[in-house]
Amino acid sequence: MKSINQYLYSISPLLVGGLIYICFRIESLRMFSWFNSISLSKVIIAIRNYTLNYDFLIPDWVKFSLPDGLWLFSFISLILITWKNEINSSNLFWLIGLPIIALLSEIGQSISIIPGTFDWIDIAMYLFGFMLPFIINKKSITLKF
Template identity: 35%
Template sequence: MSNRSLCLVAITSLMIGSYIYIAYRPTDLLMFHFFDSLGLTIRIQEVRSFGSTYRGFIPNWVIFCAPNGLWMLSYMALSALVWNRQMSLAAFGWGIVLLAGSILSEFLQLFKLLPGTFDVHDLVAYTVGAYLGSCLGFLGGKYGKAQAKYFVTFIARILRFNWLWKWETQSRGKL
């Protein structure tokens, strides 16, 4: 995978994760107050109105967990570009710091030390995003097409397991 392609994957992941968050997450989140202070409320409402058309077709894990994984993928891919796609102790350290911080924030939510709701699926999303971003960023330059094929296959497998997540959350009464 070329640097240009990797940059495109990173930016696309960032944009898709952001769109999902803006279009489908509850408006009482702090970011919506920030958007309001910037005078973006009307634009945000337009995005949410467009998104509401498709809400019934989007599983909850996409709305509540996928943005985290997409953002992590984006960060790891962009980090690989910053480090010239060379795995080093520094590159590994920056990746681990963000992944560990994300995981720590989930556990702080569990113990009510940070606002939000703990969700084990967020932990999975962070980990999968970090893994995929690292693979594409640091290994993609060496293996190119084989790595891209693995990535697409992996995503397809995740989507096939959507029924399992749906069953689990229904059994907990979240849907």
């Protein structure tokens, strides 16, 4: 059985990234309509009213790029936990598929085939979020090909 600490270690970065979005991103993002539909708008507005006073203190890379790396870190960590830090031909797709899609979407933004704004810092955060779980777990990862 997986320990609660393993899951907290994996899910916490996702929650931090979500909190960054709630606190500092524009309200036209779809997630804000979801909050409205589940009657959380008043809570979200209260949080934003407090944190937006500190918006100028938060670097742009934290607001716009760090959440990308955090969700990818969370995903890779959960995959490693699910497969007990074993990498084989069956789960390799899950470990590299999403990071490749993330990088390709950023490249697509650079050539205007995907809506959005290309940013090298996003790519750096994707790479960091992808590699860090492997670095943290390097002693317990086994390769079975």
